[in-house]
Amino acid sequence: MKARIGIFVLVVVAVFCFFQFWYPYHFFYHEQNQIFLWEWEYVSGYFHKAGGISSLVGDFLTQFYYYLYAGATILTFCIALAGLLVYRALHNFGIKTWMAFVIGLFVILFLTICHFTTSYKLSSTISLIGWLLAFWCVSFIKPKWTRLSCVLTMLLPVYLLFGTPVIKRIQGPDFVLEKDFAVDNEYRFGNYDKVIDIVRNSDGWTDQMLFFYNLVYARRGELPDHLLDFTNNNLGTFEKIGPNTPLLTILIMNELYWLLGDMTFTERAAMMTNVFAPANRNVRMMKRLAECNIVSGDSLAAQKYLRILGKTFVYSKWANETQRLLAKGQMPQYLAQKRKFVNQHDTITVSDNAHFLMMQLLDHDADNMVALDYILCSDLLLKDIANFKRDYDRYCEDNGTGRDAILHRIHTKKLYQEALCIWLAGTDASQDEWQHYIFLQDVMRRFGEYNEQRGDPRFKGTYWYYFDKAKTINDR
Amino acid sequence: MIDDNIMPKISYFLISFLFFLTACTPTPENVEKSNQLPPVYPDYCDVTIPENIAPLNFLLRADGCDAIEVDVRGADVVRTDQRTITINARGNEAVFDISEWKALLEQAAEWEMPLVVTVTARINGQWIQYKPFQWKVARDKIDPYLTYRLIEPDYEIWNRIQIQQRCIENFDVNALGHFEKLENRCMNCHTYGNQDPQLSMMYVRGQGGGAILNQHGSLRKLNLKAPDMISGSVYFGFSPSGRFITFSTNIIIPGFHSLASKRLEVFDSKSDVYVADLKTNTMLRSPLLSDSTVFETFPTFSPDGRYIYYCAADSVLLPRDIKQLQYRLVRIPFDEATGRIGTEVDTLYTALQPSHRSSVCHPRISPDGRYLLYTVADYGTFPIWHPEADLQMRNLETGHVDTLGIVNSSKSDTYHSWSSNSRWFVFASKRDDGLYGKPYFCYVDKDGKAHKPFCLPQEHPTFYDNNLKSFNAPELGKGKVPFDVDDVVKAMKLEAEDFK
Numbered sequence: 018m019k020a021r022i023g024i025f026v027l028v029v030v031a032v033f034c035f036f037q038f039w040y041p042y043h044f045f046y047h048e049q050n051q052i053f054l055w056e057w058e059y060v061s062g063y064f065h066k067a068g069g070i071s072s073l074v075g076d077f078l079t080q081f082y083y084y085l086y087a088g089a090t091i092l093t094f095c096i097a098l099a100g101l102l103v104y105r106a107l108h109n110f111g112i113k114t115w116m117a118f119v120i121g122l123f124v125i126l127f128l129t130i131c132h133f134t135t136s137y138k139l140s141s142t143i144s145l146i147g148w149l150l151a152f153w154c155v156s157f158i159k160p161k162w163t164r165l166s167c168v169l170t171m172l173l174p175v176y177l178l179f180g181t182p183v184i185k186r187i188q189g190p191d192f193v194l195e196k197d198f199a200v201d202n203e204y205r206f207g208n209y210d211k212v213i214d215i216v217r218n219s220d221g222w223t224d225q226m227l228f229f230y231n232l233v234y235a236r237r238g239e240l241p242d243h244l245l246d247f248t249n250n251n252l253g254t255f256e257k258i259g260p261n262t263p264l265l266t267i268l269i270m271n272e273l274y275w276l277l278g279d280m281t282f283t284e285r286a287a288m289m290t291n292v293f294a295p296a297n298r299n300v301r302m303m304k305r306l307a308e309c310n311i312v313s314g315d316s317l318a319a320q321k322y323l324r325i326l327g328k329t330f331v332y333s334k335w336a337n338e339t340q341r342l343l344a345k346g347q348m349p350q351y352l353a354q355k356r357k358f359v360n361q362h363d364t365i366t367v368s369d370n371a372h373f374l375m376m377q378l379l380d381h382d383a384d385n386m387v388a389l390d391y392i393l394c395s396d397l398l399l400k401d402i403a404n405f406k407r408d409y410d411r412y413c414e415d416n417g418t419g420r421d422a423i424l425h426r427i428h429t430k431k432l433y434q435e436a437l438c439i440w441l442a443g444t445d446a447s448q449d450e451w452q453h454y455i456f457l458q459d460v461m462r463r464f465g466e467y468n469e470q471r472g473d474p475r476f477k478g479t480y481w482y483y484f485d486k487a488k489t490i491n492d493r
Numbered sequence: 494m495i496d497d498n499i500m501p502k503i504s505y506f507l508i509s510f511l512f513f514l515t516a517c518t519p520t521p522e523n524v525e526k527s528n529q530l531p532p533v534y535p536d537y538c539d540v541t542i543p544e545n546i547a548p549l550n551f552l553l554r555a556d557g558c559d560a561i562e563v564d565v566r567g568a569d570v571v572r573t574d575q576r577t578i579t580i581n582a583r584g585n586e587a588v589f590d591i592s593e594w595k596a597l598l599e600q601a602a603e604w605e606m607p608l609v610v611t612v613t614a615r616i617n618g619q620w621i622q623y624k625p626f627q628w629k630v631a632r633d634k635i636d637p638y639l640t641y642r643l644i645e646p647d648y649e650i651w652n653r654i655q656i657q658q659r660c661i662e663n664f665d666v667n668a669l670g671h672f673e674k675l676e677n678r679c680m681n682c683h684t685y686g687n688q689d690p691q692l693s694m695m696y697v698r699g700q701g702g703g704a705i706l707n708q709h710g711s712l713r714k715l716n717l718k719a720p721d722m723i724s725g726s727v728y729f730g731f732s733p734s735g736r737f738i739t740f741s742t743n744i745i746i747p748g749f750h751s752l753a754s755k756r757l758e759v760f761d762s763k764s765d766v767y768v769a770d771l772k773t774n775t776m777l778r779s780p781l782l783s784d785s786t787v788f789e790t791f792p793t794f795s796p797d798g799r800y801i802y803y804c805a806a807d808s809v810l811l812p813r814d815i816k817q818l819q820y821r822l823v824r825i826p827f828d829e830a831t832g833r834i835g836t837e838v839d840t841l842y843t844a845l846q847p848s849h850r851s852s853v854c855h856p857r858i859s860p861d862g863r864y865l866l867y868t869v870a871d872y873g874t875f876p877i878w879h880p881e882a883d884l885q886m887r888n889l890e891t892g893h894v895d896t897l898g899i900v901n902s903s904k905s906d907t908y909h910s911w912s913s914n915s916r917w918f919v920f921a922s923k924r925d926d927g928l929y930g931k932p933y934f935c936y937v938d939k940d941g942k943a944h945k946p947f948c949l950p951q952e953h954p955t956f957y958d959n960n961l962k963s964f965n966a967p968e969l970g971k972g973k974v975p976f977d978v979d980d981v982v983k984a985m986k987l988e989a990e991d992f993k
Contacts, residue, residue, distance in 0.1 A: 058953035260650060280753035288647045297645070297653055297961065313753035317904075321926040324958050363752035365812040377751045 021118050028122060029097045032129050037089035040190060042198035044088030045205075046135055049301040050294045053080045054328040068144055068180015075140025080300075083331045092132060095142045100125035102149035109156030135194070136185040147179030193223060200229040201269060205301070209233040224251040225265060231394075232276055240390040241432040244397065245483050254371035254395040255490055258289045267293050271305055277388050278358030279374050280313040304332060307339070311348050312355045319343070358385050371395065376408075383412045384423055397436050397480065399489050406440045409433065434460040435480035442468075518581045519560040521613045521620040531555075531612040531623035533587075535925075535957065538626040541936040541944035543635040543917060544602035545662045548589035549628070549947065552954035557617040558585040564611040567601060568627065576600050585614070586954045591663060601630040629944070631936050633916035636969040637662045638690065639932060639949065640669065640683040643962040646928045647757065651679050656695060658683075658974060661934075664952040668978045670695060675982065678702060682966040683974075686731030686738075687860065688913035690972040694729065694738070697981065703989040706771065708735075710975030712984035715769075716991050718742070719776050723763045730793035732829055737777075739768045739792040739801050739827075748812045759875035760811055760818065764790045766803050770832055775993045779834040781825060788820070790874060791855050795862065798829040802856045802865070804874070805838070816872045819844065822853040822865075842887070842894075844869070854882075855908060858889070859915035864937065865889055866918060868907040876907040877965075880927065884909060884920060888941060899945050900935050910968045919967045920946075930963040 036044075053076045054060075063069040063076075078095075082088035104121030108114060128145070131137045151171050158164040196219060203211040216222060216230040228251050234243045244250060253273045256266055271286035287302040287309065294302075307322035320343075326336035342348055360381040366373055375392040378385050389412055396405035413427045427433060437454045438461070440446075446454075455461050467473070467481045476482040530538050532554040542549065553561055561584070566577040576597045580587050601608050607629045613622040643655045654677075656670035670680040679698040686692035693707045704715040704726060717726040717740060726740035743764040750758055765783035767776055782789050782803075792803040804820040811818070821843035826835025844851040854868040854876050865887040868876045876882030883901040887894045900906065902924035909920035916937055921930035935946035949964070951957065 054959060056955060056959070058955045059959050061953070258650070279751075281749055281751060281756060284753065284756070285647060285749070288645060289650060291961065292645045292647065292650060292652045309753070315754050315927060317926045318928050321928065321958075325961075328959075359753060360751045363750055363755060365748040365750055365758050365815055367746055367748045367812055369749070374751075 021114075024118075024122070025097075025100075028100075028125055029093060032096055032125065033089050033093040035129070036092055036132070037086060039192075040133075040195055041088065042195050042202055043132075043135065044082035044092075045202045046198050047079050047138065048082035048088075048331075050299050051076055051079060051296065052298045052300040052303060052325070052329065053077055054325065055330060056328050059328070066180070067177050068140070070178045071140045071144035071147055071180050075138055075143045078143075079139050080329065080331055092139065092142075095139065095146060096125050096128045096132075099128055099142060099146050099149055102146065102153045106149065106153040106156040109153070130187060130189075131184055133190045134186055134188050138183070141182035141184065144179045144182045148175060151175045193221070197223055197225040197265060200226050204229045204232060204272065209236065222247055222249075225269060227251040228253045228269060228273070232272060235276060235387050235390055238386055238390070238426065240387075240394055241430040244394050244432055245478055245480065248487055250398060252391060252395055252398060254375070254391055255399075256371075257369050258286060264293055268299075271302065273371075273391075274374075275305065275309065275355075277375060277391060278355060278360075278378055278382075278385055280309045280359055282369060282374060283309040284313075285369075300326070300329065300332065304335070307336070308352060311339070311343070311352050313359055314356075316343060358382055358388075372404075379412050384420065386423065386426075389413070389427070393433060397432065397483075399491065400484055402436060402440050402443065402484075405436055409437070428456040431457065431460060432480055435464070436484075438464040439481065439484060518583060519615060520581055521562050521615070521622070524613060524620045524622045526622050528624050530626055531614070533612065534954070535931075535948035535950075537610075537628070537947055539628075539945055540947040541629040541631055542598075542947055543631050543633065543934075543936070544598050545634045545637060546598070546934075547661055547663050547950045548591055548594040549950045550586070550588045550952065550954045552587070553585040553612065553614050555585065555614060555616055558614045559583065560615040561585055561587060562613040563587040564613075565597065565608050565628075567604065567606045568609050569604070569606050572604070572606075575604075575606075587612075588952075588954065598630050601628075602632045605632070606630075629936075631916070631938070633914055633936070635661065635917040635934060636688055636912040636914075636971050638970040638973055639919060639967055640685075640693075640970060640974075641932060641967040642670075642680065642682065642965040644965050645961065646930075646963050652677065654678075654680050656680050656683050658970075659949070660973070661949065669974065669976070670697065670981055671978045674978050675985065681727075682968070684729060684731070684910075684966075684968055685970045686735045687733060688911070688969055688971050689735075690970045690974040692731060692735045693970070693974055694731075695981075696726075697985060701985065701989075703985075705981055705984050707974060707976055710980075712976055712980055712987075714984050714987045714989045715771075716989035717769055719992060722767070723765065726767075726769075728791050732794045732827075733796060733798040734829055736772050737768050737770055737794070737827075737829065737832065739766060739794060739803075741766050741790040741792055741803070743790060746811070748815070755878070757875075757878045758812070758815060758873060759878070760815060760873055761788050761790060762811060764788045764874075766790070766792045766801070768801070768827070768832070768834065769992055774990055777832050777834060779825070779836075781836070781838055782834065788818075788874070790820070793856055793858065794827070795824070795858050796860050797862060799826060800824040801827050801834070802841075802858065804853050804856065806852070806874075817850075818872050818874070819850050819852040820854060820874060822856055822867060841865075842867075857909055857911060857918075859911050859918075859937075860913055861915040863889060863915065864941065866909050866911070868909070870907075877905055877921070877923075877930065880904050880923075882907045886937075886941075886943065895941070895943065897935075897943050900943050905930070906933075908966055912969045913971050917969070919969050921964060921967055922946075922948075925957070928963075929957075929960065930965060931957060932964050932967040 063073040078091050100121040103124045104117050107117035128142055155167055158167055199215050200212050212229050212233050216226050227247055231252050234240045258267055268290050271283050274282040274286055287305040290299050290302045291297055303322050303326055307319050310319035323336045323340050326332040362381055375388045378388040392408050415424055434457045441451055467476050472485050533551045534554045537549045537551055561582050563580040567575040578593050578597055607627045609625050609627055611625040639659045639661050653672040655668055657666050658669055659666045669683055681696040683695035691709045695705050704717050706713040706715055722742045723744055724742045727743045729738050729740035731738050741764055743761045746760055746762050748758040766789040767778055769776055786808055788806045790804050792801050802824045805823050806818055806820040809817050822841045823838050825838050842853055851869045852872050856867045858865050868882050869885050870876040870879040870882040882905045884897050884906050885894055886897055904923040904927045906922045909918050911918045919932050919934050922933045923930050932949040933946040936944040
């Protein structure tokens with residue numbers, strides 16, 4: 018008995034530790050891609066289909082995945098409960114104790130594996146627990162025919178209440194995806210240093226990891242300093258949202274538009290995330306929709322989402338506080354800061370070409386440093402020196418409006434200076450032009466050295482080396 | 494990251510729930526009177542409703558409201574045998590018993606007596622009685638079925654679309670098109686012929702898709718696209734006999750405003766109008782309806798079948814000159830007996846004066862032929878995203894145009910359709926939040942006066958607050974259509990009928 022308890026506890030602790038310490042960011046994916054409203058109209062909707070209780074309990078518990086340790090605790094408890102029910106029921110049916118125990122452990126292991134994939138929801142485990150509860154209850158009935166008639170009687174009600182588990186696929190743990198979720202959520206919670214640490218300490222890098230790495234540096238005004246940190250870099254500016262765009266890309270695109278300050282496309286990307294999320298619901302995007310409508314001044318639309326969020330457990334505090342501020346004609350400080358970047362000039366574009374969007378933002382406010390760095394860095398990633406020079410001239414010229422600090426920052430970015438060298442050299446620019454554009458004499462000297470040994474690995478990390486050696490997204 | 498007030502919330506819920514189970518429903522005491530109308534949602538204050546409408550369940554949008562009393566009774570205080578409804582409830586929701594509601598409305602309509610609604614609410618412990626409002630109950634019934642498409646507001650990309658049919662006399666809903674059964678395809682408007690459920694059509698897009706035509710429950714799949722047409726049919730309307738449909742073909746381009754509050758702009762880069770003979774499977778054409786220098790769209794037959802009304806605009810460079818794209822309302826004769834399209838186009842409405850340029854969309858003539866209802870926006874052909882888009886109603890006998898001030902809102906009001914008795918119309922309005930369209934019903938009395946519209950009632954008053962889909966292209970029908978989504982699934986397996 019003691020041995021069995023010991024093994025059971027050990028397995029349960031192992032399951033908890035795995036999900037808490039090796040797989041915690043998967044919880045956020047589940048938490049975001051649903052919404053649970055604590056309201057009768059919403060809750061009653063669960064009972065329109067078989068399995069209402071499972072979905073209701075599953076979604077209810079899933080919302081708490083937002084909190085640290087809650088995800089692993091809830092999941093481990095559910096998995097352990099399922100294993101325990103199997104063990105107890107089989108034991109009652111007269112199966113040998115060790116056999117029942119091993120089968121119970123097998124169920125724990127199987128459910129743990131099921132939860133490795135994002136397509137498997139907690140409601141499926143709750144559904145299984147529902148069936149196992151019924152199975153366990155039946156196990157107390159001894160007369161064979163009574164037991165059989167009970168089973169037959171219970172089948173339909175149990176099905177209606179708990180439905181059936183949905184297992185779309187079985188796979189091993191996806192640690193690459195876990196890292197994608199890690200950077201996404203650490204960025205979401207404002208743990209920017211952690212995003213950088215995760216990316217730098219990885220052996221391999223996905224587009225999503227690099228996307229957030231760049232977002233962090235763009236926030237800090239250091240995007241050009243780190244653009245060449247990784248080959249095959251991904252800024253997200255070449256992505257478009259459509260029916261064939263991977264869900265993970267759709268999920269993150271709103272962060273780029275939000276940081277750039279384009280509220281039209283932030284709203285669209287958030288709306289698209291809702292459209293393509295399982296069951297068309299994504300609570301994180303609901304918050305983003307409220308935020309971007311507050312920034313763009315559409316208080317009616319913002320209220321719509323704030324009301325919804327006000328009915329959740331996790332986001333109600335933020336929603337209620339924001340509503341209180343709006344009622345007083347105020348808004349959270351971080352939203353007020355966003356407002357100054359909002360484009361007040363109306364034009365229409367027929368595509369979500371990010372280059373065009375960034376030009377619109379910069380035409381409205383050339384001091385939008387995030388947009389400026391993204392547009393220049395996008396040109397450079399594509400090795401599009403002509404467009405880089407055009408954008409540089411358009412937005413980095415001294416027009417006498419007190420942009421000294423901004424221009425100084427631009428003029429001292431090594432990446433931009435190196436790229437300008439390429440343009441100047443390629444156009445046989447005059448000495449005056451070189452003096453007009455190149456402010457860092459060291460860059461000029463190094464460019465001379467590089468031209469004597471083009472492609473030399475000693476120059477890795479320079480834009481010249483990237484320009485000569487790397488493949489662009491178009492090449493790939 | 495950990496919300497430290499989570500435990501109090503859970504405790505509060507558990508205590509509230511136990512209290513709910515054990516406590517009595519509170520009734521007003523020490524009532525304070527207010528001279529303000531109650532903040533009911535949806536806005537049902539002083540609206541005109543048909544006798545056969547489902548209960549107008551609502552909620553009171555007042556912070557701190559934890560109990561409510563709603564009293565509904567006839568305005569005629571002399572009559573002692575009149576029915577009344579009184580609701581006492583915890584929370585802020587007023588939900589009516591449907592059988593009591595039906596009896597009350599029947600009596601009010603018969604006696605032609607307005608109903609007076611008095612809302613009393615306990616707000617932060619104090620009972621407040623708001624200024625009463627009225628419901629006028631019209632004896633003219635509204636067509637009992639409403640079809641609409643449920644879709645996220647961003648129409649350019651879809652996922653999980655449904656076309657539903659709702660009985661507006663109660664809360665029954667059934668699907669005519671459902672993403673789960675139709676491979677998550679795009680589906681468009683379901684439109685009746687003469688509001689008759691035995692004649693209707695809807696589109697199921699994508700490979701192997703087509704127009705699904707319902708003729709007395711028998712479904713046909715049509716390929717309403719000849720090789721030389723720019724697209725398949727988009728906007729359409731049936732002729733009175735049901736033999737013809739007139740439809741537009743449109744190359745639809747979605748565009749995005751840089752001004753966030755304007756969001757989406759959808760325009761046609763090309764569009765033409767045709768007529769299809771559903772009996773002989775032939776296309777009827779006129780060069781006047783497919784002029785390459787003109788955008789023609791939104792065709793509809795007049796109720797007598799003698800004209801096709803549609804909208805036309807001179808082509809401009811798009812999207813650059815979108816604000817110069819103004820559609821005028823025009824019509825061209827049509828002979829149902831011969832299937833001949835006329836040779837002259839009359840212009841009925843144009844607003845191209847520099848001081849006030851506006852664009853006409855979605856003309857719909859009342860079945861009795863008296864009124865022409867259309868949408869007017871500043872420019873373009875997609876008023877759904879134009880906050881300034883408003884309905885206007887032209888009296889076809891006198892030429893008088895009613896700008897429908899009592900009907901329109903500061904957000905988009907458009908996409909309308911008539912009830913078969915011409916006394917009601919439904920339209921999609923974004924007045925609540927600017928994003929999500931909801932069906933509103935408006936009464937037009939025998940004198941042609943429009944009354945304040947009301948929103949489609951729902952079983953749960955919080956439905957619209959939680960709903961994240963737009964009610965798109967609402968259409969009224971006299972009865973339940975004789976097919977469902979399973980029949981559509983079967984029809985999709987048919988070979989599409991081509992048109993010559």
